[in-house]
Amino acid sequence: MKTLILVAHPTEQDSGTQAFLAQALESANSSEINRRVLTLPAGGHFNAQQEMQDVLAVDRLVLQFPLYWYSAPAVLHQWFEDCLLSPYKEKLAGKELGLVVSTGRPSHEFGLGQRQGYSLSELLRPLAALAIDLGLQLLPPLVIAQFAYQTDQQHQQLLVDYQQYLQLPAGYSFADQEKWWIEQLEQRAAQTTDPKKQQILALLADQFGTRSDRLDDLKDELALIKQVEEGDEL
Incomplete structure (x- = not known):
């Protein structure tokens, strides 16, 4: 699956959140x-042909931006205006659309009766309407709240969540996550030259694989039990 991330940020070079996500993508x-x-561009408008050439070549488009005045930054709206026109927009149907949204406010402030008054789903509804109009499959958004105040442990979890958001299929299962972990561990084992690290990573990958096989066995056993019980009822 090919994915394109379009980052819309008024001060991207000064953003700690965007720097972290860029490093997470590299890793x-x-x-x-x-x-x-x-x-x-200097002329104030995007070149639709150049922009959409990249978009049409991928399966998943991810819009990555901070919640800016309860919406997306102006540069993203300008991109919509300049690029989402015929004949390009008709060719977007069937692709996936992901949203990675950062906020300066804590998550609990969003919602009816809360300080912000509206949920993030409500604030992002215009993008959901756009996805429907273009025939895009909208993925649940990945929301990053108050990155600067998160702990190291939360940052580590965010790194995993972000990479999985980009790489796992829509509506992914627990088995998909396990497969992803095994691939990550095997990949890192192949990249390191430290024998000790190679051994640890290989062991972890093997443990994940064993657990995954055991889970499949349990599913088969439960299916067999269900068949027997249904047969008894008949």
């Missing part, structure tokens, strides 16, 4: 994911 070490920062 994912995937040739199927490209990242591009939207920068408005």
